[in-house]
Amino acid sequence: MIFSLHIQAHSHPAMLEKILQTTRVRGFTIRSLEVKNDAVEQLLKVHLTVESERPQERLVTQLNKLGGILELTALHAVADPIPAVARTARNVSLMYPV
Amino acid sequence: MNGAEYIVRKLMSEGVDTLFGYPGGCIMPLYDALLESPIRHILCRHEQGSAFAANGYARSSGRTGVCLATSGPGATNLITGLADAYMDSVPMVAITGQVPTPLIGSDAFQEIDMLGMSLPVTKQSFLVERIEQLPEILDQAFHVAREGRPGPVLVDLPKDIQLATLPERTLPQPAQARPRAQATGEQLRQAIELIEASRRPIIFGGGGILLGDAIAPFRHFVDTTGIPAVFSLKGLGALPGDHPRNMGMLGMHGSVAANQAVQEADLLIAVGVRFDDRVTGKLSRFAPHARVIHLDIDPAEIGKLRQADCALAGDIRQHLKALAIHLEVGDWQAACRERLARDGFAQPGQDGITGPHLLRQLSALTRGQAIISCDVGQHQMWVAQHYAFDHPRKHLTSGGLGAMGFGLPAAIGAQLANPETLVINVAGDGSFMMNMQELATIGRYRLPTKILILDNQALGMVRQQQAVCYQGRYSEIDLSDNPDFCTLAQAFGIPARSLTDPDDLAYAINKLLETPGPALLHVAIATEHNVWPMVKPGDANDQIMTGANP
Numbered sequence A: 001m002i003f004s005l006h007i008q009a010h011s012h013p014a015m016l017e018k019i020l021q022t023t024r025v026r027g028f029t030i031r032s033l034e035v036k037n038d039a040v041e042q043l044l045k046v047h048l049t050v051e052s053e054r055p056q057e058r059l060v061t062q063l064n065k066l067g068g069i070l071e072l073t074a075l076h077a078v079a080d081p082i083p084a085v086a087r088t089a090r091n092v093s094l095m096y097p098v
Numbered sequence B: 001m002n003g004a005e006y007i008v009r010k011l012m013s014e015g016v017d018t019l020f021g022y023p024g025g026c027i028m029p030l031y032d033a034l035l036e037s038p039i040r041h042i043l044c045r046h047e048q049g050s051a052f053a054a055n056g057y058a059r060s061s062g063r064t065g066v067c068l069a070t071s072g073p074g075a076t077n078l079i080t081g082l083a084d085a086y087m088d089s090v091p092m093v094a095i096t097g098q099v100p101t102p103l104i105g106s107d108a109f110q111e112i113d114m115l116g117m118s119l120p121v122t123k124q125s126f127l128v129e130r131i132e133q134l135p136e137i138l139d140q141a142f143h144v145a146r147e148g149r150p151g152p153v154l155v156d157l158p159k160d161i162q163l164a165t166l167p168e169r170t171l172p173q174p175a176q177a178r179p180r181a182q183a184t185g186e187q188l189r190q191a192i193e194l195i196e197a198s199r200r201p202i203i204f205g206g207g208g209i210l211l212g213d214a215i216a217p218f219r220h221f222v223d224t225t226g227i228p229a230v231f232s233l234k235g236l237g238a239l240p241g242d243h244p245r246n247m248g249m250l251g252m253h254g255s256v257a258a259n260q261a262v263q264e265a266d267l268l269i270a271v272g273v274r275f276d277d278r279v280t281g282k283l284s285r286f287a288p289h290a291r292v293i294h295l296d297i298d299p300a301e302i303g304k305l306r307q308a309d310c311a312l313a314g315d316i317r318q319h320l321k322a323l324a325i326h327l328e329v330g331d332w333q334a335a336c337r338e339r340l341a342r343d344g345f346a347q348p349g350q351d352g353i354t355g356p357h358l359l360r361q362l363s364a365l366t367r368g369q370a371i372i373s374c375d376v377g378q379h380q381m382w383v384a385q386h387y388a389f390d391h392p393r394k395h396l397t398s399g400g401l402g403a404m405g406f407g408l409p410a411a412i413g414a415q416l417a418n419p420e421t422l423v424i425n426v427a428g429d430g431s432f433m434m435n436m437q438e439l440a441t442i443g444r445y446r447l448p449t450k451i452l453i454l455d456n457q458a459l460g461m462v463r464q465q466q467a468v469c470y471q472g473r474y475s476e477i478d479l480s481d482n483p484d485f486c487t488l489a490q491a492f493g494i495p496a497r498s499l500t501d502p503d504d505l506a507y508a509i510n511k512l513l514e515t516p517g518p519a520l521l522h523v524a525i526a527t528e529h530n531v532w533p534m535v536k537p538g539d540a541n542d543q544i545m546t547g548a549n550p
């Protein structure tokens, strides 16, 4: 499955590394990556497209709990039947298939 | 006030009474400031020892363990202790010196990118780049270490920042806990429906019960519902050893009874667990008939390995209270009890001194009330199988990382946090030598810690896997040239004796426990004895092997 993630985070040193490391370790390959560092707002804006056999949930929940993540939106690929999910780190309410 | 003095102020405001560390060039300003502080600093003899000691301090007290190291080799030596805390969710703050900011990136003497190096083994890592950031970073560090699912945090602190000036009136601002998401009423109703519909429910309890400060609600939940409970290594003690619903440890070296009960269950109530492979065996065949209710504070754990039919993310205390309903499961209880009597952990039949004999005796003589700090290997599994812990905080064991060398320094940390409690390091001959320099720390501070070495003259656990999975092709597991452990202890001023006669077993353990101050008991056990039962790595738990020792 291919999907993309929009992330806003504090621009701490190593924030970007931590995001990329988490993505790799949890078994997701990066297809494309776009990063902006907003010096005024001290915000790191990351747009990631990743690919994996593993469920999207696996990466989203791990990224969501990293310190410094302010906002995380995960979008499914067009071909994917599951609707888009959006979450903010401040108000975590992850839903699991029951 | 300089940065270093501010750190001392912050540590005091956090109630830190003990630090574990080792000085060096880039952390010297902080060590200088410590001279004027009432905080006790414990000089371990290796930074890995400091990290494990802070780790043991935290595990045994529930408070945040703090360790210090200098830049470069000092900091890299902390890594294993941090990784262990990361895997087992132990709250720790590590403060490492760093080369002055203008030198960062110049390959300066003892410059290592600790921020980068620590990322995979900490919950969060910080580099202080400007003095104004120091107060907020320290506030966050202590907050993050404890908040939600605890873990280690690293603060990398360049030397010039330690020396830079902060306004005198700067005060620590402890961060406020933010509200956690809780399960909805609908989810709880659904969980109760699953519980009510179940005929063969099993509770699977883990380290999250202790971490979530949920021992009392957990026990209440078990007593009210009457559901039998099995435990991961880190859940042991959540029920007292003799509790009628306690079925002990499951998994690779769990009992046949516990594993079978899970394989037959129609409902698994997973409380603060992460479905580790040492517990589940082949995941696709774990608890094949069970629906799953999963309670955990970390939403990332729910559904990570086993899909939950009902996910209760959030504070397990509240959720356990909400789920405590009366049930009629008498037949299933009786079946589990019967099975435990038949297929639980038993004293081995053979004479002589074996690991199980020793641990059962130790458990009886201490009434399950000592703090036991284990190393890693067969002896660690015998502790889990045969020592009847009355509380999980008393069982210090490197679960997720499985780090040999954990036991002795963690026992030191636990002893300093619990000066009145009996603390015993149950060590393997291999593991003991990984941090035996810490005998000097025990000697220096005259800690009354006891050490019990189960010396099978081998890397027993590896030998066992070579016996079972590699046709007895033994490769590099022989330790028959071990040093004389008693002489070694005595060199550090620690009284020591060896046990050889099986008839002296109770006497020797009593003697160890009664000796004032530190003491070591060395026990030679047979190299060939293995830990049974066993599920081979990769096998399903229903393929459990019930071997016997010669």
Ligand SMILES: Cc1ncc(C[n+]2csc(CCOP(=O)(O)OP(=O)(O)O)c2C)c(N)n1
Pocket: B375, B376, B377, B378, B379, B380, B402, B403, B404, B405, B427, B428, B429, B430, B431, B432, B454, B456, B458, B459, B460, B461, B462
């Ligand atoms: C630091 C580290 N290195 C290697 C291992 C792999 N390992 C697991 S158990 C074990 C043997 C432990 O020997 P010992 O401490 O004597 O305990 P025993 O199994 O003999 O009781 C080894 C080498 C490990 N867990 N940790």
Ligand SMILES: [Mg+2]
Pocket: B377, B428, B429, B430, B454, B455, B456, B457, B458, B459, B460
């Ligand atoms: Mg051994």
